[in-house]
Amino acid sequence: MALLDFASPPVSSQAAAAPRDTLLRRLLRRPSAVVGLIFFALIIAMAASADIVYPDDPLDMVAQPFLWPGQDAAYPLGTDMLGRDIASGIFHGARVSLLIGAVATLVSLVIGVTTGAVSGYYGGRLDAGLMRVTELFQTVPPFLFALAIVAILQPSIPTITFAIGITAWPSLARLVRAEVLKLRHGEMVAASIALGASDGRIILLHILPNTLAPVIVSASILVASAILTESSLAFLGLGDPNVVSWGGMVGAGREVLRTDWYVATLPGLAIVAAVLALNLLGDGLNDALNPKGARR
C-alpha cells in the first residue's frame, strides 16, 4: 500500500495581521456602551468635583426655599423646601451612591466569589452545604432583609453598605460556581494537580482568572442594583442622616409633590442616569467579552 508524503509544513495562520482588538476598542464600537461610558464618566466627574464646585455642606440652607429650576441662575436646579441647593445635593449624592455601590459590590464579590469557588472546586458535601446556605439567602427577600439589618444596626454608611453587600451575593456565588465547575475537570487543572500545585494556588491562579469575564459583567450590574437599593433605603428614611442621598432627596420631595414636584423629580433623574449607565456598560462589556453571546 502506497503512502503519500504530505510532510511539507502546514500553512501558518495568517489571521494575526489585524490590529490588536482591545476591550476598550470593542466597547467603543457599540453606541449603547458609549452612551453608558459617557454617563458613567459624568457621574464620576460629579462625585469627584463635588467638594470643589459645591464646597459647602449640601444639607445647609443656602437660599430661600422653593426656588424653581432656572428661577435663579445661582441655583440652576432650584432649592427644596428647606432652601437647600438641589444641584449641590445631586453632586454630593453622586459620591454617596458610588461609594456605597462600589463597596457593597466589593463585599458581595468577596463573599460570592469565595463561596462559589470553594463550592465548585471541592464539590461534595461542602458544595451541598454552601449551596443550601446560598439558597437560604436567595429565599429571604433581599430588600426586606437589608431593611431589617439597617433598621436594627441604625443607618450609617458602613451599615447600609454591609446590609446591601450581605444580601446581594447569592447570584454571584451561583455564577462563579457554575464557571468553576466547567473548569474544574479541564486539562489545565489536571496538569496543575499533577505538578503538585496546592488547591489555593490552583483556584487563585488557574480557575478564578478564567471566570473573570462573567464576574466583571455581573459586578457592573451589581453596582447598579446596589445604587438602586441604597436609594430605596434612603427613600424610606433609612439613609445615613449625616450625608445627602438621592433617594433621601426624592423621599423628602414627596411632601411637596402637589405644588413643587421638581424637588422629587430631579434627584430621581440622577438615579436613573447612574443605573442606566452601569447597565449599558454591563451589556456592552457582556457583548465585548463574550462575542459568541452577541450573535444578533
Added chain:
Amino acid sequence: MSEPVLAVENLSIAFASGRTTRRAVHDLSFAVDRGETLAIVGESGCGKSITALSLLGLVPPPGRIDGGRVRLEGRDLAALSEAELRKVRGARIAMIFQEPMTALNPVLTIGEQIMEAILEHERVGRAAARDRAIALLERVHIPDARRRFSDFPHRLSGGMRQRVMIAMALALSPAVLVADEPTTALDVTIQAQILDLMDELKRESGTAVVLITHDLGVVAQHADRVLVMYAGRKVEERATADLFARPLHPYTRGLIAARPRLGSGRFGRQRLVEIPGTVPSLSGRPSGCAFAPRCALAEVACTVAVPPLVAAGGGSVACLRSGDVHVPEHRREALDA
C-alpha cells in the same frame, strides 16, 4: 438521460462581515438523479454543510447565495418567493441533521412533530395526519409505533431519534433528501442501521439522496457517486468505485490514506496517516490551488492560478498534477524507515 431531480449550477455562497465578503463556496456544480446517492465529502470547514443548507434556501445570515442556481425538478429555487420556497421545503426536498439530540423540539411529542410536517403542506384532518405519522414511524422500524407516537424526544435513544428525523423528512415523499452527517453522532452499530434504513427507503421511493459526510467508509458502502470538496471548491467528482480504485486528486489520496481501516494490518498495527495542516480559514486562503500548501506534489504553477476542473477517469478533477499522483520511490523508502 432525463433531467436530474436536483441540479446545482455554478453555486457561490458568501459571508459578509462588515465591509469584507468572504466566499465559503466557489462555483460549485453537480447534479443528482432519481434514486441516486451522491456523497459530498471533505474535512470540516470545507463548505459542505453550508452547501447542504443552501439546497433548501436555508443559508443562515450573514451568509447568502451570491451566484449560480439550484434547480429542483426543473424549478430555479432562487426565483421563488420565501412563501413558495417554504412550500417546497419539507415537501419536495427534505433534510436530516447531524445531531438527533438537539434537532427535535424537546417540548413537543415526536408524533406532533411528524404530524406538523404533514399538516403544514397538505389539507388533511388531524386524525388522518396522525395515522400517517404512525405509519411513518412503522416504516422507519420504530417498534410499538402507536405508543411511541406520544413520547417526547428525550425518552428516545439517539438512533431512534434519527429514525424519527428520517420519518419526518420522508413524510411527504420528497424528490430529494439531504442528509448532513446523519450518523456522525451515533454509535458505530447504530450508524450502519440508519444508513441501511436510508438505502432501503431510497430503493422503495426513488428519492435522490445527497449525503454529506467526512467518513469515507460510509461513502464506499452507500454512495453511487462522490464529490470531494476542499476549501469551498469541488476538487474531484467520480463514481464511487473509480474513486476508491484510483483517486486522482492528491487531497482525495490523502483522505483515503487517512481513513482508519479495520481488517488491514496485523493486530491494529496499521498506519493511520494524517494529512498535515488544516483547511485554510476563509480569510487565509492562498491564491492558486487551496491545497497546495499541504500538498507534497505542489509546484510553482499550482500557486499561480486555481486549477480548472477537467474531465478525467470517468469524472472530473481539478489538479495540475493529477497525472503524477503516485508516491516517488525514494520518499516512500524514507517514510518506511
Added chain:
Amino acid sequence: MARYLKRSLGQIAFVIIGIAVINFFLLRLAPGDAAQVMAGEAGSATPEYMAALRQQFGLDQPLYVQFLSYLKNVLTLNLGYSFRQGMPVSELIALRLPATLLLMGTSIAFAVSVGGTLGFLAARHAGRLADTVISSVALVFYATPVFWIGVMLVVVFSVLLDWLPVGGMASIESGLTGLGYAADVAQHLILPALTLGLFYLAIYTRLMRASMLEVYGQDFVRTARAKGVRPRRIALRHVLRNALLPIVTTLGVQLGSILGGAILVETVFAWPGLGRLAFEALFQRDLNLLLGILFCSSVVVVFVNLAVDLAYTVLDPRIELS
C-alpha cells in the same frame, strides 16, 4: 413524586430554621438586649419590668436555650406580640397579607403578559426599529427606581390630571359594597400595580427577548424551517414554548425581590399591605413585627417556589419530579 415531596419538605424545614437563626441573631445585634428593645416598645422601662421581661422571655437563660424556645415559638407561628399595634404579630400579618398578594398578583400578571408580549415582538423583529424602541424603553424602566416611578405617576395622574386617587385601597367614606366596592378598589389599585409592574415589565421584556433569540439559534428551529413550517408558527409553537421556561424560573427566583418592591410601592401609595406594615414597624422600632414580616415573606417565597417547580414539570416534559 413522594421522593420529591420529601426532599422539598426537607428544604422547607431547612429554610425555616435558617431564617429563624438569622432573625434570632439579628435581634441580638440590636443595641441593648431584647428586653430593652421590648421595654422601649412597651413604653416603660423600670428595672423591675426589665427583670420580669428578661425572665419571661428567658433572657437569663443560656443562648442555646433561648434559641430553642425562639425556634419553638416560630414553628408554632407564635411570632411575638406587637406592643405598638396591640396585637399578636401573626394576626397583624394575616390581616395585611391579602392586600399585598392582590397588589403583587396584579403587578406580576401585568408584567409577565405585557413584558412577555413586548419581548416576543422585539425578538421577532430583532435588529429593526420595533426592537430598538422596545429594548430602549425596557432598559430605561429597568434602570428606574420603583419608588420614583410611583412618585412620578402620582404627579402625572393624580396631581396634574387628577384622574386617579393618590393612595389608599378604597375611598373611606364611600360606604360602597359589592361591585361598587370592587370597582373602587380596582381604581385605587391601578397606580400601585402599574408602578410595581413597570419595573418587572422591563425585566420580562429583556428576558423574553434574550430567551427567544437563544431558542431561535437552536437546532430544532432549523429542523422546523427545513420542514417548511410557517415563520409565525415556528415563533409561537417552537420558539415561544421553549422560551417560556426561563421566564417561569426567573419568576420564582424574583418573587423575593418583587416583595421588596411591594414595600416601596405600598409606602408611596399608602396601600395597607405587608410592606406598609413593615414601614410602620420600622418607624416605631417594632423589631418583633419587622422580623415577623421578614420570616413570613420568606415562607411565602419558599411555597411559591414549590408551586413554580410543579408548574415547570407541566411546561417541560424533560423534567420529572424526583
